[in-house]
Amino acid sequence: MSNVYFIPVAHDPGSEELSRLGRKLLEILVEKENLSLEEEIPLKLHFGERGNFTFLKPETYDGIIDFLEEKKIKSAFTETSVLYGGERFNREKHTALALSHGFKRLPVVIADGAKGEDAVQVPVDLKHFKSVSIAAGLAKFEQILVLSHFKGHMLAGFGGAIKQLSMGFGSKGGKMAMHLGVKPRIMGLFCKKCGLCQKRCQVQAISNTNGKFKIDHSKCIGCGACFSICPRHAVSIFSIGGFWNALFKGKFFREKLVEYACGSAKGKKHIYISFAVNITRGCDCEPHPMPRCIKDIGVFASTDPVAIDQACWDAAAKAGKKFRGADQLQYAEKCGLGSTKYTLIEC
Template sequence: MTLLKNVYFIPISSYSETEKISDGAKKLLERVIKDEGITLEKNIPLKVHFGEKGNLTFIKSDNYQGIIDYLKENGKEPFFIETNVLYRGDRTNRKNHVRLALKHGFTQIPIIIADGEIGEEYEEIEIGMKNLDKCKIAKQISNQKQMIVLSHFKGHIGAGFGGAIKQLGMGCAARGGKLEQHANTVPIINPLQCKKCKKCIESCPSEAINIGLFSRIKKQKCIGCAACISVCPHRSIKINWIGSISRKFYERMAEYAYAAQKNKEIIYISFALNITKNCDCEGHRMKPFVRDLGIFASTDPVAIDMACLDKLSKREDRAVFIRGRYILNYSQSIGLGNKEYNLIEIK
C-alpha cells in the first residue's frame, strides 16, 4: 500500500495581500519541516523564476520574505537559484539574467545562475527511462542535496499548466536540456535575418553549422546544446517549435523532473495566485484569468500539482489546464510522485 503524502494548503483570496502571502508561505514551510522531520542544511537554494522582462504577473520576491526570514532565523543561508532560458532575451546569459532579477526586486539574498554563463555548465544525470537515458541538469542544481522549489501555478502555452513538475523539469535543465525536452531538438536558421557573421560556427561544439548561400544546421551532427541560439547577435537562430508539443514533450519534461529531484530532499511550495493563461516567460502584460486560490506545500511534486488543479472549478480547469493532465499520469508512472494525497488545510 502506498503511503499518501500530505499537501498543506492555506487559502488566500487576493494576490494583493502580500503580508498574508509571505506569512502563509512561512507557516507552510515550518509545518512541512516539522511534520516530515526535515533537517535543513546551512546553505539552502530557493528555486525561483525571476519573470521575463515586461512580465508583471510573476510571483514578486516580497512574497518569499517570510520563507527567507524563517530560514535566516534558523541559522540558514538561503540563496535564489535559477537557470538560463532557451530562447534569446534578457535571461539568456548570466550577466543579463542577474541584472533583470535585481531589477525585478530579487535583492534579499544572493543569486546563483546554475548553468553557467550561457547554459554550458551541466551534469548528466542517469535515469534510464523510456525517452531519455540521461538528462542535462544545471551543474549547481545537480550539486545540491536539498532545495526549496517555489513555483507559480498558472497556465502555460505548451504544457497546459506550469507548477512544481515544470519548475523541476524545464526549470532545472541547462539550455541543452531544455531543447532536448522539445521534440525537434535541432534549431533552425532564419536566412532573412542571418548576417553571416559566423559567430554561431565558433560556438558550435560539433561543426554542425553551415553558413553560406544556403545556411543550415546539419541534423546528423547537431547535439542540441543550444549554444548557437544564445550567441547569435541577430536572433536568427530559432527553436523549431512546430510539432514540439506532443506526448513526448510531456514525457520528457517529466523525465527531466525526475532527474532534477533524484537523490535530493525537496520541499515544494506553489503559489496559486495571480493565475494567468500563459507563463512568466511571456514578456508582456497579462491579466489573471481565474480566481486566486492560495498557497500549497508538499514534498511530492505530483501531489502538489494535482492539488492545485483540484482546487479549480470544472469550468476553470477546462479553460486551459486540462491539456496538461497527461504529465501527471506519466509522472506517477515513472515514480516521480503520486496523484493521490491528503489535503491539510491550515487556517
C-alpha cells in the first residue's frame, strides 16, 4: 500500500494555481515520506508538440523550481527525442521547440544525445526484455522529478507516470523496441478514403494509389497515430507477428512500456507529480488541438509510479472517463514497479 497525496482543483485552475499546488505537494511529500533530496534533480516533462494546446505550460512548474532553488538543488528541464520526424526528432530541433514554448527558466537538456544515440542498457529480466535501453542523460541520475500530464494516449490507453518512465525515458532504440510489433493495416472494406491517416503519419508510411490506402511496414514505426485517428476504425493493429497484440488491443505494447518503466525506476529515488488537468483523449504528442473529455481533477504526488497512475485513473473514472489500458497497472504491480493499492491523502 502506497500513499498518494492529492489536491483537487476547480475546472481550469490556470498555471499559477497549478504551480502553487505542485510546490505544496512536493513539500508535503518530502516531509511526510521523509525523503532525502539529491544535490541535482532534473525535471522530466513534456514540452508539447507544435500545434498541441493542452500540454502543461512552463509556468506550471515555477513553484517546484522555486522550491528546488531555495534548497540550492541544481536542476534542468529534460526530455528525450521521439521516433518520428518533426520538431522533437533530435536535440537541436527539440531544444528550439522547448524554448519557443517558453521553457526558459532552466537549461533544456535532451537526455539521449544529439540524435537519440546516447543510451545505457539496464537489466530487467522480464517477459519481453532482458534489458532496456534508457537515455544515458536520465539513467545517470539517482533522483528525478517525474512530472506527468495525466491524459489519454492512442496506444497506451492513458499516459501518466508509467508512460513518462517508459517512452519518456527510453532511448530512440528503446522506443523502437517498445513499438515493434505494432504494425497496423488498413482494412479496405471499411476505409472511406478520407486520407486522415495519411496526413497524420509523420514518417510518410501510408500511400494512396487510386484511392487504395496502404501502409508500408518498412517505413512504419508503429506509433499508432493512424489507428487512433481513423473515423471508421478501418485501421487494425493486427499483424502476422503481432496477432495477440491485436487481439488484446495493445496489451503487449503496454507490457513493454511497463518493463521499460521498471528499468528507469530500478534502484532510484524518483519523485512523481501528476497534473490531472486539460484531460484529452489523445496525448501531448498529437500536433493539433483536442477538446477536454472530462473536467479538471487535481494534482497528485507519490513516490510510487503505479499508485499515482492508479489514483489518477480512478479519479478520471469517477469523473466519467474510464481510460483503456488499466491492465498495465496490474502488470506493473506484478513486475514489482509499485502498488495498485494506495491511500489517497487529500491535502
